[in-house]
């Protein structure tokens with residue numbers, strides 16, 4: 001790691017925006033909004049996803065060269081060192097980058113990430129401008145904070161709390177959530193948004209965060225939140241189409257109540273294109289006409305104490321049966 005950094009000769013601090021927030025709160029939506037309003041700025045995006053299959057990476061707009069996917073682990077714990085190395089590599093490769101945008105997983109504790117910027121050699125190369133914490137106004141409840149250390153720390157460390165999905169809540173619920181957030185963080189800057197649409201003046205050139213933890217010893221800023229919060233991701237992929245009826249029945253009758261978030265691409269029998277499937281809390285949404293990737297069915301389910309085997313079997317049961325079909329291997333984890 002040190003060797004790579006020693007080679008780097010940039011004498012400016014590249015501003016960094018960290019986008020955090022609980023599962024399904026709207027982080028990817030906000031990243032896309034920011035990217036579509038970057039006005040010529042060169043933005044490198046780092047996307048961290050929980051689960052082996054990258055879905056968010058496929059949903060981001062126009063970032064082919066300057067997007068780095070950090071999968072199968074969480075940058076606030078197992079991938080922490082890799083994040084620092086990868087950032088150095090990207091800055092080295094592309095010295096004209098104006099901004100770094102980091103999208104955390106929904107179960108990330110932002111503190112170790114802040115420490116990566118503020119307490120390692122990265123503080124000489126980057127400047128942590130802002131930590132945006134998205135809160136899903138629809139699914140938010142004080143229970144979430146009581147049961148998830150990550151959700152609590154996301155609010156505690158956010159420079160700006162973005163109360164997103166405001167279209168889904170009544171003014172009374174909105175007032176209640178605001179009060180609940182202020183109980184935790186009395187001086188919170190709170191903004192509201194629909195689909196991450198925020199005034200651009202609140203994004204570029206904001207210098208909210210100035211933490212300086214001094215140089216920290218390596219490996220000193222890992223988090224135990226995954227073990228504490230008990231979240232697991234179950235990924236499923238298949239190159240056989242799903243039966244619409246069977247998948248709908250699965251969603252209404254068999255989907256475990258402890259699934260908090262699901263996302264991915266699904267291909268129904270008889271369709272040429274895929275659907276984007278998004279489930280957050282109790283709501284789900286299917287958006288048609290997504291290009292069929294390989295394999296065309298890619299799904300990730302995230303929740304607490306999920307029974308991997310049962311969920312995988314249930315999804316396999318949703319596949320369309322082709323008469324005399326020779327079973328092909330299904331990649332599941």
Ligand SMILES: Nc1nc2c(ncn2[C@@H]2O[C@H](COP(=O)(O)OP(=O)(O)OP(=O)(O)O)[C@@H](O)[C@H]2O)c(=O)[nH]1
Pocket residue numbers: 021022023024025026027028029030056104105106164165166167168193194195196261263278279280285
């Ligand atoms: N009604 C409504 N839906 C929204 C809004 N913002 C985002 N969504 C939807 O919420 C779902 C989750 O949004 P994402 O942007 O993928 O959320 P995320 O925080 O990246 O989710 P993770 O992948 O779990 O980290 C998608 O179906 C979005 O279209 C909003 O303001 N209102």
